[in-house]
Amino acid sequence: MAKLKVALASLALGIVLLASGLPDLIPMLKAPIDAGVTEPTALRKGDHVMMEVNVCYDYLITETTTTEKNGKVQSTKESSRYYAVPVFAVDDQGAYINHLVVIKAPSKDFAAFDKAIERFDEWWDDETGEVAYPEEILVTVDGVLKNMSDKERGFVKQYFDDPDFESYCPAYVLYPKSKGTLIGLTVVGAAILIFGIAYSVVGIGASKKEKAAKAQRAAQAAATGYYNAPQDATFNNDPNGFR
Numbered sequence: 001m002a003k004l005k006v007a008l009a010s011l012a013l014g015i016v017l018l019a020s021g022l023p024d025l026i027p028m029l030k031a032p033i034d035a036g037v038t039e040p041t042a043l044r045k046g047d048h049v050m051m052e053v054n055v056c057y058d059y060l061i062t063e064t065t066t067t068e069k070n071g072k073v074q075s076t077k078e079s080s081r082y083y084a085v086p087v088f089a090v091d092d093q094g095a096y097i098n099h100l101v102v103i104k105a106p107s108k109d110f111a112a113f114d115k116a117i118e119r120f121d122e123w124w125d126d127e128t129g130e131v132a133y134p135e136e137i138l139v140t141v142d143g144v145l146k147n148m149s150d151k152e153r154g155f156v157k158q159y160f161d162d163p164d165f166e167s168y169c170p171a172y173v174l175y176p177k178s179k180g181t182l183i184g185l186t187v188v189g190a191a192i193l194i195f196g197i198a199y200s201v202v203g204i205g206a207s208k209k210e211k212a213a214k215a216q217r218a219a220q221a222a223a224t225g226y227y228n229a230p231q232d233a234t235f236n237n238d239p240n241g242f243r
Helices: 002-028 107-124 150-160 179-224
Strands: 048-053 058-069 072-091 094-106 139-147 172-176
Touching: 048 072, 048 094, 048 107, 058 107, 058 150, 072 107, 072 150, 094 107, 094 139, 107 139
Parallel strands: 094 172
Antiparallel strands: 048 139, 058 072, 072 094, 139 172
């Protein structure tokens, strides 16, 4: 029984790890699509997408992580932000924002994205023509494209105060992913799953042997006239107790 419990736990853990890593690993094995030069209509959920960020429009959503102890809040910090990165188009009238790509950035990238916002504001608001477009790449995002959840869509809609925001800010999010991490999750998950399968086979075999041995012992006891007394049975040892 203990072996079967270990096997089932291993199977469950292996499946969870595989489900965490494999779906994103498969697209990450393909060549990335450059979101900075690709029309939104050419992008699909699950695409492996890369984007170089030198300017940024703003961040639209903030996610926080709260630490509690004994039911009391100990600390709250920003864990991620959803930044809107502009993709430009150029015509005879000049450059304009064609659309925005939303990127979910971890806290370690906040400084780079915030600097990109400052550079965008300085360049975009310049009326003298003396501020050059910032060419330096501040951060490169490599990951998987996912559709916005209803909750994410609600926040973005609220930010722009526009129910038709998808005309300039398509409802997908670029989630940064590490190919190495995904490979690790998949390999570990597969190994644990294989162990769970093998261990379950061993556990089932051992359980069958144990049942067969128990049945054999019961048959032998019946053949010799012995029987197992119930655990709550009592015996009268008084020689005069039975007449």
